[in-house]
Amino acid sequence: MGGDYIQLTPRQLRIIEIVKAHGPITGEQIARKVNLTRATIRPDLAILTMSGILDARPRVGYYYSGKSSQNLIAEELKRTKVKDLKSMPVVVNEHTTFYDAIVTMFTEDVGTLFVVDEDGFLSGVVSRKDFLRQALGQGDFLRMPVSVIMTRMPNIVMVEPDETVYEAAKKIIEHEIDALPIVKKVKGENNKEGIQVVGRFTKTNITRHYVELSEGV
Ligand code: ADP
Numbered sequence: 001m002g003g004d005y006i007q008l009t010p011r012q013l014r015i016i017e018i019v020k021a022h023g024p025i026t027g028e029q030i031a032r033k034v035n036l037t038r039a040t041i042r043p044d045l046a047i048l049t050m051s052g053i054l055d056a057r058p059r060v061g062y063y064y065s066g067k068s069s070q071n072l073i074a075e076e077l078k079r080t081k082v083k084d085l086k087s088m089p090v091v092v093n094e095h096t097t098f099y100d101a102i103v104t105m106f107t108e109d110v111g112t113l114f115v116v117d118e119d120g121f122l123s124g125v126v127s128r129k130d131f132l133r134q135a136l137g138q139g140d141f142l143r144m145p146v147s148v149i150m151t152r153m154p155n156i157v158m159v160e161p162d163e164t165v166y167e168a169a170k171k172i173i174e175h176e177i178d179a180l181p182i183v184k185k186v187k188g189e190n191n192k193e194g195i196q197v198v199g200r201f202t203k204t205n206i207t208r209h210y211v212e213l214s215e216g217v
Contacts, residue, residue: 012044016064019054023063030062074166076213082168083161085209086182086199089114094123094147101146102131112179114197115150121194122158122181124150158183159201165209168201178203 008016011034018033019025027045031038045062048054055065090108092101093116101113105128115124130149134141157175159168159182168180182199 009044011041012048015041015044015048016053019062020064023054024057024061025063026061073210073213077166077169077209078164080165080209081162082159082165082180082182082201082205083199085165085205086161086201087205089181089197089200091116091197092126092146093117094150095145097142098131098134098144098146098149099142101126102142110179110200112177112200112202113146114181114200115146116197117194119188119192119194120196121188122153122156122183122197123147124152125156125179125181126150127178153195156181158195160184161198165206169206172203172206 014034015030018030022029022033027038027041030045031041034041045054045056049056049062052065054062056062090104090110090112091114092104096104096115104113105111112125112127114122115126117123124147126146126149130151134144134149157171157177157180159171159180161182161184171180172178179200179202181197182201183195184198186194186196188194
């Protein structure tokens with residue numbers, strides 16, 4: 001997913017289609033199909049083999065390597081929006097106790113909870129690890145409110161619905177987290193601005209997308 005794409009010309013794309021449909025096929029036969037001479041398409045064939053899209057075998061001809069499927073996946077991830085794959089956010093409020101928050105993680109089957117303030121705006125994130133860290137300490141922690149341990153604004157990493165899956169995946173990797181709230185800026189009562197959680201985007205969404213892409217769903 002390097003992001004460096006070669007710009008293919010319409011003729012090169014046409015050649016790929018021909019090789020996909022008829023490969024293995026000789027350069028001569030390809031030239032005939034595009035009504036050009038072998039010499040004219042030689043640079044195109046060179047580019048396509050050097051970039052790994054086509055493979056060439058002596059006496060056999062050109063065939064489609066399928067290597068460009070990596071580019072296809074990269075393109076797909078840059079085209080797909082997080083809103084196309086999102087899950088429902090699981091939200092608790094700042095006063096939710098550790099106990100209730102942990103129960104919610106089990107009943108909703110999530111590892112990350114988003115915390116909202118009195119206006120319903122995003123104010124924090126708590127994950128499994130936050131509770132485990134706390135469990136190592138002393139005290140009657142099950143009665144404490146999640147706001148004591150949550151990662152809070154402005155340190156929350158978020159995505160907007162129209163960001164791409166690629167951008168979301170990069171944030172997950174760069175910040176070493178499992179889940180991102182999908183958010184929209186909204187105005188609440190008294191024109192107060194805040195951030196509304198409209199979805200959840202996780203490693204599972206990305207993994208499921210990969211599986212579906214691979215199965216051609
Ligand atoms: P887990 O606890 O299951 O390993 P993460 O790796 O996502 O889950 O969480 C690690 C830490 O990062 C926790 O302290 C958590 O509060 C914080 N965190 C999780 N998601 C976010 C986010 N979207 N923005 C900022 N911090 C986050």
